[in-house]
Amino acid sequence: MAGFVQRTFRKLWNEKFFLFVVAANTAQFLGRLGFAIAGLDGGMDRFLDGPATFGTVATIQVMFFALGIAGVPATLGFALRKEWGTLAVILVSAATIAFDIWGFTLQPTAALGFVVPAVSLAYVGITDRMSRSAPMRAPLANS
16 A cells, blocks of 8 residues: 555656746746846836836846746746756755845845745755655567
8 A cells, every 4th residue: 555655656757846836937038038028128126116227227137138048948847847947946946045135135025936946955855865766677589
């Protein structure tokens, strides 16, 4: 019974939660690009709760574009289960968390930007740990 539960959990984790992580990363890069494009008409400072310097607004604009653009190939590679895609998602997630820590000092709603990268990093870490703890299977005999 325990083996069945473990196999079922692994299957759900590998299929359903994987699709959730891909969808969340897609929404994240689309959102970043959407805000960056919307900020071109009137400036990113209109999305901020308080006043900000030109340098701060320009940094936000550039980072939203950079993280959004970097998220496209990262998510695509991850969705295709490429090793480089997983590494790219890790790097983009780490950069997003670093950027949003800085953003949190300007506006508390930047904390929302932590959610998808944290979930992505947790998924990659748990999946890696599960794959390392999976029992080794004997190779199929050549007939």
